Amino acid sequence: MDKSKMLNEIEDKLKVVNKGMFRSEDFDDANIDEIEGIHNMVTSRSNISAIEQSAIIEELSKLRK
Numbered sequence: 001m002d003k004s005k006m007l008n009e010i011e012d013k014l015k016v017v018n019k020g021m022f023r024s025e026d027f028d029d030a031n032i033d034e035i036e037g038i039h040n041m042v043t044s045r046s047n048i049s050a051i052e053q054s055a056i057i058e059e060l061s062k063l064r065k
Helices: 003-014 029-044 050-062
Strands: none
Touching: 003 029, 003 050, 029 050
């Protein structure tokens, strides 16, 4: 799966209000494994708490260029 699709699915699952917050061009391809790990965790869960959402968003923000 490509980086852009994974980031879009993460945004959708987390119900991010600011769409485009995680644009694929803002992330280095070297971080694809970390993004994929977050994507797999997020999409496999039925519920994600607000605290978990904040932590995931913070983690993705650290991966930005």
